[in-house]
Amino acid sequence: MFGTPLSESDPQMEALINRDVERQRTHVQLIASENFVSRAVMQASGSVLTNKYSEGYPGKRYYEGCEIVDEIESLAIERAKALFGAEHANVQAHSGAQANMGVYYGLLKPGDKILGMRLDQGGHLTHGSPVNFSGILYDFVSYGVDPETEVVDMDQVAEIARAEHPKMIVAGYSAYSRILDWARFREIADEVGALLMVDAAHIIGLIAGRAHPDPIPHAHVVTATTHKALRGPRGGMILSTAEHAAAIDKGVFPNAQGGPLNNHIAAKAVCYAEASTHQYRAYAAQIVANAAAMAAAVAGEGVRVVSGGTDNHLFLVDLRSVDDDLTGKDAARLLSSVGITLNFNTIPFDPRPPYRASGLRIGTPAATTCGMKESEVAEVGRLLAGALRGRSDARVLEHARQRIGELAEAFPAYPPDFPGHV
Ligand SMILES: *Cc1c(COP(=O)(O)O)cnc(C)c1O
Secondary structure, three states, X not given: XXXXXXXXXXXXXXXXXXXXXXXXXXXXXXXXXXXXXXXXXXXXXXXXHHHOOOOEEOOEEOOOOOHHHHHHHHHHHHHHHHHHOOOEEEOOOOOHHHHHHHHHHHXXXXXXXXEEEOHHHOOOHHHOOXXXXXXXXXXXXEEOEOOOOOOEOHHHHHHHHHHHOOOEEEEOOOOOOOOOOHHHHHHHHHHHOOEEEEEOOOOHHHHHOOOOOOOOOOOOEEEEEOOOOOOOOOOEEEEEOHHHHHHHHHHHHHHHOOOOOHHHHHHHHHHHHHHOOHHHHHHHHHHHHHHHHHHHHHHHOOOEEHHHOXXXXXXXXXXXXXXXXXXXXXXXXXXXXXXEEOEEEOOOOOOOOOOOOOEEEEEOHHHHHOOOOHHHHHHHXXXXXXXXHOOOOHHHHHHHHHHHHHHHHHOOOOOOOOOOOO
């Protein structure tokens, strides 16, 4: 029975997985937080390591039979430390949200004050949302972007930090296209006696590929995901100085989690090795070049790009420049119907609530994995803008659908016969 393949033991699930690999192959994927993993990463995450319980850390486990997972986790830690030049790495966090939870639990006490970015301007749920553990357990105060430039106002950060005396400052967001001044953030943190946590969930892949300024020398702690631009399995990770290592490890286990996902830790180790190559550096540079080319193409069609452009892998567009009545939700749905998958997003000072929003978030990591370069993503950008502008013209939409289909077919994530599972 255990040897029976999924296609025989559960054809219903096999069919659903195959439908999703088909969806992944036939649409142009522009969700800034998604990517396509290598077969090697998929094999490690789909391995028998899922069977092993190993609460604790290498050499200090609460279960027998951990000799090999000790080696696997140690290898993942060593690779992460080498790749990022960090003194300490925790690779057990199940997700980016739990990496943040582990850090807050490890370094702060409930009720402590944290200064983070406004959620409607790019901050993450775990940066103090009232419906998230972070906003429930900690006292969040926030900074934002300058209304004119739509860039983080460092003088405002300093001013609020001096007035509020937070225990921690959080920098690094989910929907922000500009480079942050890590040194200035650290200077402000030092001035008010706060810890600096950089949430690099989105940009860690660019940092690994040397395509973005490195926060690690400046921050006390850097949290990240492994599944966004970094192109690893779904998961989280934490990098820190040796000084905070023990507290952070305890914050993850036992404070926030039970046993680690050993299959995912193995897949993280595979992804760190992949991200250490020259090919990966070229990939990271191409992600950034593609985002710039696509933002320019979209702007060239008269669709306003928030802050006027991008320095990283993503950008936001302001749909009010197309039509005051066009919501992000409706625009994202329309683009999905022509084969472009992305998400709607609030923009700075958005008059609409997050569930409708006035913007779209557009990212290039996944399309770049598929081999698209500047000319292809620029064409996608023009088709996207054209579809928004001509959304009531069936011929415009049909042209976009056809051309997007051709591009997706010419730049597939996986070959046509690729199975949806290992
Ligand atoms: C994606 C993201 C996270 C959380 O990642 P999950 O793995 O979805 O929990 C945390 N912080 C930021 C800034 C993110 O963009």
